[in-house]
Amino acid sequence: MSETTLAILASSIGSQILVRLKGGRELRGKLKSYDQHLNIVLEDAEELKQNGEPKKHGLILIRGDSIVLISPVSK
Amino acid sequence: MSETTLAILASSIGSQILVRLKGGRELRGKLKSYDQHLNIVLEDAEELKQNGEPKKHGLILIRGDSIVLISPVSK
């Protein structure tokens, strides 16, 4: 039996997730909220860089349309 | 429990936000209004440049479809 695909997000509220955008950039942060369009709000978000330190963003709203995949960060 | 994703915008009206467009350009300005398509109106907007001074736009309407992410600018 199939669970709903968004259950993975419901159970990740307050936890670290990784979000990959079209074009390949990746953001990581604590999932604060999401909606059915897969718009995502992250707290304490940071953008991962190929080389060097991640760039800190704080609070961030990502348009679902820009997202390729989302993955909970295992602790 | 999940808040609505647009709450981050509701609470940023009148404050500085950063908007990143598809292709990588970034604009910064005071959030004047938004709608459910994520169309955004900024006041005193400026476009950030890789090198040199930001370009001033004043009032600006950005199509939601062009937006990758939005972040309140921390003071």
Add this chain to the structure above:
Amino acid sequence: MSETTLAILASSIGSQILVRLKGGRELRGKLKSYDQHLNIVLEDAEELKQNGEPKKHGLILIRGDSIVLISPVSK
């Protein structure tokens, strides 16, 4: 409280606006009309060129889907 995002267009009818298209081209002209898809009609429109004189178009209908941002031209 949030105004509607299209109010910026309603108050620009008859005034000069700048329209940036996907890909980076920019057009400038007097806003004659618009609709909820952000289709835009400009009068006395001209297309700005990196080098040299703008290209004159006269009346022009721009598909909303091609538009990245719109800004009233300050006088």
Add this chain to the structure above:
Amino acid sequence: MSETTLAILASSIGSQILVRLKGGRELRGKLKSYDQHLNIVLEDAEELKQNGEPKKHGLILIRGDSIVLISPVSK
């Protein structure tokens, strides 16, 4: 007060218009019909070339989704 954006097409039926496509190609012809998706039918259409003679197409149906802008050709 705002006219409808498609009025520019209604008043161009039977007249020469210029249509610019995504990617930059341009077609010119006599506007025969259009619909609310901005699908356009041109008669005696020709495709403008950077160098040399335009390519003649005769009757042509252009998908609205491929169109960036439309401009009546001034006489």
Add this chain to the structure above:
Amino acid sequence: MSETTLAILASSIGSQILVRLKGGRELRGKLKSYDQHLNIVLEDAEELKQNGEPKKHGLILIRGDSIVLISPVSK
């Protein structure tokens, strides 16, 4: 007065048409059917090549979403 844009297709059933795809490829064949999404079925279709012989496809269904323009082939 504006005819419907699809009338050009209705009157081309059984006749040769040219279909240009996004990216620039062109197909030619006898129009067998179409629908309101501009999905197109061609018989005896062939794909035109920059150099050399066209590639024969026989029957072919083209997704409307991939189509830029359609033109009846004049005899």
Add this chain to the structure above:
Amino acid sequence: MSETTLAILASSIGSQILVRLKGGRELRGKLKSYDQHLNIVLEDAEELKQNGEPKKHGLILIRGDSIVLISPVSK
């Protein structure tokens, strides 16, 4: 009179078809099912390569949105 465009698929169930994807890749296989979004399921599918042997996939579900054209493989 126009047939429906999907009739070409209905009559190809159980037969070999060729599917061309956006970007130019081509897959070939036995059509098992399709839907109104032009999502396609192929059995004994293989991906055609410019050079060398086709890559075997077995059963495969192709998103309609990725498809440019579909053609029955003539025997």
Add this chain to the structure above:
Amino acid sequence: MSETTLAILASSIGSQILVRLKGGRELRGKLKSYDQHLNIVLEDAEELKQNGEPKKHGLILIRGDSIVLISPVSK
């Protein structure tokens, strides 16, 4: 007679599938859930690399809009 296209997913719940994304990247994992937008949740997912070891993701939600094709991995 045509089965529904999503039946291939229904019968793959709990089994290994391969997912190819726009741009060509491929992920492999155990199908946990899917929905009618073709959003896909994989468990024990890994991203296949041209050279070297696959990158492990664990649980992953892939937006249907980013997917080109899905194929059950034959055992």
